[in-house]
Amino acid sequence: MVFARSDRPRLPTAIKILVAGGFGAGKTTLVGAVSETRPLRTEEILTDRGVGIDDLTSVEAKRTTTVAMDFGRITLNNDYVLYLFGTPGQERFWFVWDELAEGSLGAVILADTRRLADCFPSVDYFERRGTPFVVAVNCFEDAPTFELDEVRLALQLDPSIPIVLCDARKRNSSREVLITLVQHSARLRAEPVST
Numbered sequence: 001m002v003f004a005r006s007d008r009p010r011l012p013t014a015i016k017i018l019v020a021g022g023f024g025a026g027k028t029t030l031v032g033a034v035s036e037t038r039p040l041r042t043e044e045i046l047t048d049r050g051v052g053i054d055d056l057t058s059v060e061a062k063r064t065t066t067v068a069m070d071f072g073r074i075t076l077n078n079d080y081v082l083y084l085f086g087t088p089g090q091e092r093f094w095f096v097w098d099e100l101a102e103g104s105l106g107a108v109i110l111a112d113t114r115r116l117a118d119c120f121p122s123v124d125y126f127e128r129r130g131t132p133f134v135v136a137v138n139c140f141e142d143a144p145t146f147e148l149d150e151v152r153l154a155l156q157l158d159p160s161i162p163i164v165l166c167d168a169r170k171r172n173s174s175r176e177v178l179i180t181l182v183q184h185s186a187r188l189r190a191e192p193v194s195t
Helices: 027-034 091-101 113-129 148-155 171-189
Strands: 013-021 040-045 064-076 080-086 106-111 133-138 163-166
Touching: 013 027, 013 091, 013 113, 013 171, 027 064, 027 080, 027 106, 027 171, 064 171, 080 171, 091 113, 106 113, 106 171, 113 133, 113 148, 133 148, 133 171, 148 163, 163 171
Parallel strands: 013 080, 013 106, 106 133, 133 163
Antiparallel strands: 040 064, 064 080
């Protein structure tokens, strides 16, 4: 039996990744900075209806909020296409997380050291689901700086969970965070990944 060799190019592997974290941590910014396509955003203007619900401490200049998700994509090495889903940060929108998390490879949890406790719901959620995740400390200019070991201790993270610094506004920095997640998830699944 003779098999014809296909000259069709190999399609990249599609990988779904969540970008989670607290309100104002930079999820929309990261997805927008790294996406090679114009990102889909479901942002709405903050109104007086959020007074007493949305805590604007340390993010007083924030004028919009994600109400469903952000969506973007990035190609890594022509082998992988990452589909990015930014989750809404406020508790009243968390019902969307289960749908977004279905079938995901893992998650990036963005941490804002001005509001570090806002990471706990994301950490708890992904730990309960058994979803691989990394923590990316978004380096806001006015935020206090801590050693990564201090952040790990404050968030009570296992030593095997990667923590990295990032600037969610910068494409290369955000891309490195995504690569860290893909490599971490591959290690947990014992699959080699080249980037």
